[in-house]
Amino acid sequence: MENKTGNKTTNVLIEESLLKAMSYNEYIALVKKLADEGKSTGPEQTEALTNYTQLNDRRMKRWDKTLKFSTEAQEQILSLDTKITWLVLTESWCGDASPSLPVMHKISELNPNISLKIILRDAHVDLMNRFLTNGGMSIPKLIAINDVTSEVIGDWGPRSKAATKLVEDYKAEHGKLTAEFKQDLQVWYNKDKGQSVLEDLLASLPLK
Numbered sequence: 001m002e003n004k005t006g007n008k009t010t011n012v013l014i015e016e017s018l019l020k021a022m023s024y025n026e027y028i029a030l031v032k033k034l035a036d037e038g039k040s041t042g043p044e045q046t047e048a049l050t051n052y053t054q055l056n057d058r059r060m061k062r063w064d065k066t067l068k069f070s071t072e073a074q075e076q077i078l079s080l081d082t083k084i085t086w087l088v089l090t091e092s093w094c095g096d097a098s099p100s101l102p103v104m105h106k107i108s109e110l111n112p113n114i115s116l117k118i119i120l121r122d123a124h125v126d127l128m129n130r131f132l133t134n135g136g137m138s139i140p141k142l143i144a145i146n147d148v149t150s151e152v153i154g155d156w157g158p159r160s161k162a163a164t165k166l167v168e169d170y171k172a173e174h175g176k177l178t179a180e181f182k183q184d185l186q187v188w189y190n191k192d193k194g195q196s197v198l199e200d201l202l203a204s205l206p207l208k
């Protein structure tokens with residue numbers, strides 16, 4: 001991908017970002033530390049962002065304990081024999097990241113050919129600007145990279161197709177997302193149990 005906006009190619013930005021990337025466990029530890037300290041990632045520090053960080057800390061712990069994949073899904077994950085990296089841009093306060101990152105982590109745990117790496121959006125704005133959603137820096141954003149060729153083979157985010165439809169339908173009717181809707185979306189995520197994210201990600205894998 002030879003997009004040279006901002007002088008550096010997308011591949012160079014990805015290579016630089018991977019050098020600074022965290023593992024899932026390192027990210028979880030960072031979110032917990034910030035939640036305990038009453039802080040969040042990113043340059044802006046507000047009570048709201050702290051509250052979301054603390055919520056996400058609890059949510060991700062719960063997701064990690066309760067997430068379940070069907071036998072069929074596990075077999076599909078295990079059938080991937082191409083080495084790929086999932087580079088994910090996110091922030092500790094992102095409500096859409098808390099249900100999706102644990103799904104990504106569980107997939108990568110099942111198949112060592114998938115490497116999950118996490119970076120913070122606001123520390124990697126140049127890369128984020130190459131993967132905008134409808135012109136916005138929406139997160140989480142997963143960039144899938146073939147480890148052999150270094151080629152970007154796809155991207156995903158910030159939500160599953162099913163969750164995106166809920167958001168778009170609500171925006172069409174109400175003009176914007178309200179705090180009440182965001183709470184309702186989290187309830188929907190809990191009922192969905194990560195399955196819509198799993199379905200999207202399985203469809204994106206370069207399976208034979």
